[in-house]
Amino acid sequence: MDNEKQPSQVLENLLFPKIFRTFRMAIQPSKLIIAFLALAIICLVGWIMDFSRTVVTDKQGEITELQAYLESTHEIDAVSEFRKVCEKTGSRRGVFFTLWRFGSAKFHGALKSLFAFDLPGVAENIAEYFKAIRWAVTYHFLYCIIFFVVKLAVISVAGGAICRIAALQFAQGEKPGPIEAIRFSAKKFLSFFTAPLVPAGIIIFAGLCIFLLGLIGKIPLGIGELIMAIFMLLALTAGFVIAFFAIGTAVGFNLMFPAIAYEGSDCLDAMERSLTYVYKKPWHMGFYTAIAVVYGAICYIFVRFFALLLLLGTHGFLRFGIRIGSSAKDSDKLTAIWPEPSFMNLLGSSDLAGANWLGIFAAFVIRLFLWAIVGLVVSFIISFYFSANTIIYSLMRSGVDNTAPDDIYIHSEETQTEPATTESESEEPQSETHPAPSSTE
DSSP, X not given: OHHHHHHHHHHHHOOGGGGGGHHHHHTOHHHHHHHHHHHHXXXXXXXXXXXXXXXXXXXXXXXXXXXXXXXXXXXXXXXXXXXXXXXXXXXXXXXXXXHHHHHHXXXXXXXXXXXXXXXXXXXXXXXXXXXXXXHHHHHSHHHHHHHHHHHXXXXXXXXXXXXXXXXXXXXXOOOOOHHHHHHHHHHTHHHHXXXXXXXXXXXXXXXXXXXXXXXXXXXXXXXXXXXXXXXXXXXXXXXXXXXXXXXXXXXXXXXXXXXXXXXXXXXXXXXXXXXXXXXXXXXXXXXXXXXXXXXXXXXXXXXXXXXXXXXXXXXXXXHHHHHTTOOHHHHTHHHHHSOOOOSSOSSOOOOOTTOOHHHHHHHHHHXXXXXXXXXXXXXXXXXXXXXXXXXXXXXXXXXXXXXXXXXXXXXXHHHHHHHHHHHHHHHHHHHHHSOOHHHHO
C-alpha cells in the first residue's frame, strides 16, 4: 500500500504541472472581456495620439526613422541624417502605429525562434524590441511619457482585475464576475499603479547619489578626487542597490500584481515579496517562467489557428456563395473588400483602388470585425500572461513561505455577502423537503 501511495504523493508534491491550468483559466469570458476593453482603450489612446504624426518615413512610407536607428551603429547621427533627407519628400506616421507593427513582427519572430529552439534568435528579437523602445523614449519623450502613464493606469485596473479573478479561481475555485474584479482593482488602484514605479524610483535615487558624487569630483586641485575616494564606499553601496533592484525587478516584476491580488497588500509589500521570492528561489522562478513561456507559445499558436479557421471558413463559404451563377467580375467582389486571410496576416491587405464609396464602407465594416477577432487573440495573450503569473506567484509563495494556495485575502464586502448567500442556499432545500399544508390536504 505504501508503495502505491508514493507515486501519487510525488505527483501531488509537484507544483509546476499546475501551470498547465492557465489555458483553461485564460479563456474565461470575464478575463477576455476585461483584457479586450483594456486593449481597446490603449489602442484608442494610441490612435488619437498618432494624429501628431511625429515619425518621419521615406516617400513610400515603408522605411521609418526606426529602421535607420536600428541599422546604424551611430543611432543619433543616422536618425538626424534620415530626417534631413526625408523631411520634405517623405511622409509621416504615428509612434504607436510604428511600434505596434514593429513589436508584432518581433513577437512572431521570437515565436518562430522559440519553436526552432533558437534561443539566441529569441534574445535578438527581444533585444531589438527594447532597442525600439529606447528609440521612442529618445526621440519622442513627451509622447512616451503621456502614453506610458495612460497605459499603466489601464493595465493597473485590467491586470489587477484579471489577477484577482485568477487568484480566486486558483485558490478557491470561485469565478467572480468582471464588475466585482474591476471593483477590487479600482480600490487597489494606487497599489497596482505604483508597484512597478517604486523600484524604478529607488534605482533612480541611487543613481542620482552617484551622479552627485561625480559632480563633486569635478572640484579642482585634487579635492574632488579625494572626496570621491572618501565616499567611494557609499557610491559602491548605491551601485549594489541599483544592481539588486534592477535584477530583482526585471525577474520579479511579473509577481507584483498577483501579490496585491492575493494578499490585498500595498505596493511596498508586493515589491518586497517579489524580490524575496526571486532571490530565495531563483531557479524555481526561472523554471516556472520557462514552462509558462513555452506552454503559452503553444496555446497562442492554437488560439491563432482557431481564429484562422474561423476566418477561412467564413471567407470560403462567402466566396462560394458569390461565385455561384456570377460573372468573373462579380467573383472578385469579396476579394476587393476582404482578401483571404493567412496565419501570419489575419487581416489581409485590401485593394480598394477604383471602388465606390459603398465598397469602401463595406471594407471598413468588415475591417472592424477583423480587428475585433485580432483583438480577442491579443486579449488571450494578456489574460494568459496575468493568469500564468498569478499561478506562479502562488507556487513561489508556497515554496518560500510554505503558505497554502487557498490562503487568499477576502475584502470586507465579500465576507459580508457570503453568509447571506449560504443562508439562502440552505433555505431552498428546506422549502423543497417540507411542502405547504395546503398541498398535502
